Amino acid sequence: MGRRPVQNKKSPSEYPQIAFRLSKADKDRISDEIEAVQTLLNKRRKEGDPFVNKNDVFMWAIDEGLKTLRKMR
Numbered sequence: 001m002g003r004r005p006v007q008n009k010k011s012p013s014e015y016p017q018i019a020f021r022l023s024k025a026d027k028d029r030i031s032d033e034i035e036a037v038q039t040l041l042n043k044r045r046k047e048g049d050p051f052v053n054k055n056d057v058f059m060w061a062i063d064e065g066l067k068t069l070r071k072m073r
Contacts, residue, residue: 034058 022030034057041052 034061037061 034054037057038052038054041057045052
């Protein structure tokens with residue numbers, strides 16, 4: 001069991017990257033949180049649904065966090 005096969009798989013160079021610097025402690029903390037959320041979401045997923053990857057969790061967290069910050073203005 002795993003992710004569904006991708007028909008038109010892209011190469012890594014087709015995905016733009018975003019980068020920023022942070023401390024080792026912050027990186028470890030964020031990585032641990034992302035992995036914990038990924039594990040939780042994959043345990044709760046319905047049979048046949050695709051697995052959630054870390055990039056999915058990261059993007060969801062950024063989107064939701066930005067929505068929250070926008071409301072604080």
